[in-house]
Amino acid sequence: MLHFLSRAGRTNVTSFALGLIASTFFLSASALAAEPDKTAVEAKHASDDAFSFKPQQKVTEGSVTIRGQHVAYQAVAGTLIVHPKGYDDAAPERTTKPEELPVASMFYVAYFKKGVPAASRPITFVYNGGPGSATVWLHMGAFGPKRIQTADDTHTPAAPYKLIDNDDSLLDVTDLVFIDAPGTGFGRLGGKDKEKAFYGTDPDARAFTDFIAQFLGRYNRYNSPKFLFGESYGTTRSAIVANMLAQDKSIDLNGVMLLSQILNYDNTIDRPQANPGMDLPYILALPSFAATAWYHKKLSPMPADLPTFLKEVEHFATGDYTSALQQGTALPEAAFNTIAEKLHGYTGLPVDYIKRANLRVNGGEFEKTLLGADDSDTGRLDSRFSGYAIDPLSQTPSYDPMGSALGSAYLSAFNDYARTTLHYGGDDPTGPYQEYKPSAHSISIWSFHHEQPDMPSSKRGVPNVLPDLAMAMKTNPSLKVQLNQGYFDLGTPYFEGVYEMSHLPIPRALAGNIEIHQYMSGHMVYTHAPALKELHDNAAAFIRRNDNLPH
CATH class of the missing domain: 3.40.50.1820 (Alpha/Beta hydrolase fold, catalytic domain)
Known part of the structure; x- marks a missing residue:
C-alpha cells in the first residue's frame, strides 16, 4: 500500500x-x-x-x-x-x-x-x-x-x-x-x-x-x-x-x-540477516526502535523529551553498539551482557530476547515483540499504530496495522x-x-x-x-x-x-x-x-x- x-x-x-x-x-x-x-x-x-x-x-x-x-x-x-x-x-x-x-x-x-x-x-x-x-x-x-x-x-x-x-x-x-x-x-x-x-x-x-x-x-x-x-x-x-x-x-x-x-x-532493517556481516541496518534502526518504545511507554524510566533521548541513542548506536557488532563473536561475554542490558533500556525488549538475537533484532521481530504480551503488533510504516496479531506465535507480523487502518478511507x-x-x-x-x-x-x-x-x-x-x-x-x-x-x-x-x-x-x-x-x-x-x-x-x-x- x-x-x-x-x-x-x-x-x-x-x-x-x-x-x-x-x-x-x-x-x-x-x-x-x-x-x-x-x-x-x-x-x-x-x-x-x-x-x-x-x-x-x-x-x-x-x-x-x-x-x-x-x-x-x-x-x-x-x-x-x-x-x-x-x-x-x-x-x-x-x-x-x-x-x-x-x-x-x-x-x-x-x-x-x-x-x-x-x-x-x-x-x-x-x-x-x-x-x-x-x-x-x-x-x-x-x-x-x-x-x-x-x-x-x-x-x-x-x-x-x-x-x-x-x-x-x-x-x-x-x-x-x-x-x-x-x-x-x-x-x-x-x-x-x-x-x-x-x-x-x-x-x-x-x-x-x-x-x-x-x-x-x-x-x-x-x-x-x-x-x-x-x-x-x-x-x-x-x-x-x-x-x-x-x-x-x-x-x-x-x-x-x-x-x-x-x-x-x-541499509534496510527488514531482513538484514540475509546479508551477514552487514551490521549497519541494526545501528541505523535503533533510534526508531527507541522512539517506538517511548511512544508505547515501554521504557523505564520514561524519558521526558523524545528528541533529547534520541540524541543519546544515536550516540550509543554509532559508538559502543557499532563497536560491539563489529567484533562479532570476538566480543567478550561481559561486554555482550552490558550491550544487551543497554539495548533493553533503549528498546523495551526483554534482555533474554536480545541475547538470543545476538544483539541483532530486525524490523519485523521488533514489531512483533514489543507489544507481544498483548497479542498485538506495532505498525511498520507507522509504529504508533498497533493491531491484533494474526498469529501471536509468529516471528514477524502478518500485516501492517497502519495499512489496514487507513487504506479504505x-x-x-x-x-x-x-x-x-x-x-x-x-x-x-x-x-x-x-x-x-x-x-x-x-x-x-x-x-x-x-x-x-x-x-x-x-x-x-x-x-x-x-x-x-x-x-x-x-x-x-x-x-x-x-x-x-x-x-x-x-x-x-x-x-x-x-x-x-x-x-x-x-x-x-x-x-x-x-x-x-x-x-x-x-x-x-x-x-x-x-x-x-x-x-x-x-x-x-x-x-x-x-x-x-x-x-
Whole structure:
C-alpha cells in the first residue's frame, strides 16, 4: 500500500498492502495484437471510452483557502503516454510491429493556480513509491486541495468518510502534478513484454523522466521553477530522475524534496540477516526502535523529551553498539551482557530476547515483540499504530496495522472525489467504468537492478542511488535537497536517511545544500495533523527559498 517500499523477505506486509483492491481491469497484449496497424489500434482504443492509449484529460475548476490565502485553480485529470528505452517516436514501425510496442498511459492530476504566468509559478511533481504504487496517499493525505480526515494513530471507522478543504495544500506556493506510476491509478500498460518494459528501477525512472519532460512541453512549463517531491521508494526514484532529467533531457531542477528516504537498500532493517556481516541496518534502526518504545511507554524510566533521548541513542548506536557488532563473536561475554542490558533500556525488549538475537533484532521481530504480551503488533510504516496479531506465535507480523487502518478511507475518498469532482473514471453511471488501481501488484516481478551513473557495467542486485543524486548535485551545484522523516517509521528509519545524506559522494562544499527535518509521526508524516502543518511549512519555505523568483 502506500509507497510500500518492497523489501525482500517482508512479503507478508507487502502482500497485504498490494492487495487492497483487486485488479479487475487490465488491457491485454492479445487485445492489442488483434489490430493490423497503429492507426487501427488507436482507433479501437479511442472507440472504447473506458480506456485509450492516447493522451486524455478532463478539466475542472475549484478553489481552496490555505493559511488565509484564497487560491482559485484549474484541475486537469488525465493521462500521458510513455514508452520504454529505445523507442523512436519518429519511426516506431521500424523497430517492431506497432501493436506489439510496449506502452504505458500514466495517470495524473494537475492543479494550476489561475491567472499566474508559467515563468512566475513553480511546479512540483509529486509521487508515492511502492514500487508500483499510485499517488493517492500524498494527493488525498498531504498536499491536494482536498484532504481525507482519518484517525490519528488508530483504525479509521468505516464509511462515510469526510473530505475537507486542505489548509496545508502546497497550492499556496506551487502548482502541483500528482503522478501515478505505470500500471496504477487510471493508467494502464499495453504491448508485448509490457511488465518487463516498465516494472524495474531504471525503466520506472525513465518513464517518470519522460512523463515530466512531456508534461513540461504540453503545458508550456519549461521555464517554470521545477521541484520533485517523492515519498519512500519515490525517494529512490527521485535520485535517478533528478539525474536523468539533467543528463538526458538537459532539464535542471531547483530542488528535490524527499519524504521517508531509502536510497541504499543495503541499509534496510527488514531482513538484514540475509546479508551477514552487514551490521549497519541494526545501528541505523535503533533510534526508531527507541522512539517506538517511548511512544508505547515501554521504557523505564520514561524519558521526558523524545528528541533529547534520541540524541543519546544515536550516540550509543554509532559508538559502543557499532563497536560491539563489529567484533562479532570476538566480543567478550561481559561486554555482550552490558550491550544487551543497554539495548533493553533503549528498546523495551526483554534482555533474554536480545541475547538470543545476538544483539541483532530486525524490523519485523521488533514489531512483533514489543507489544507481544498483548497479542498485538506495532505498525511498520507507522509504529504508533498497533493491531491484533494474526498469529501471536509468529516471528514477524502478518500485516501492517497502519495499512489496514487507513487504506479504505484513502481509496474510498479518492474514488468518490475523482468521479464527482474531477469527473474522471466513469462519473456517468450509464457510461463505461474504470477502476482506480492503488497498486500495480508488481513486487514479485520488479527488477531492482540499477545502472549507476558513470558506471555502465554496474548492475547491482539492490539499488544504491546515492551516486545518482550526487551526480545531479555535482553537475547542478545550485540543486537543493530537503529530507523529511518521521520518528516512528520502521520501514525507512529516520537515522538511515541522516546517514545516507552524510555519505553522499559529494564535495564537502555541497553538504550545505541539504536540509533535514524530523516529525512526531511515521512514514506517512502527514497522517498526524500537527506534523502535516510542519511539513507544509518546511516544504513551502524550501520552495520559496529556491524558486529563484522575487518575493
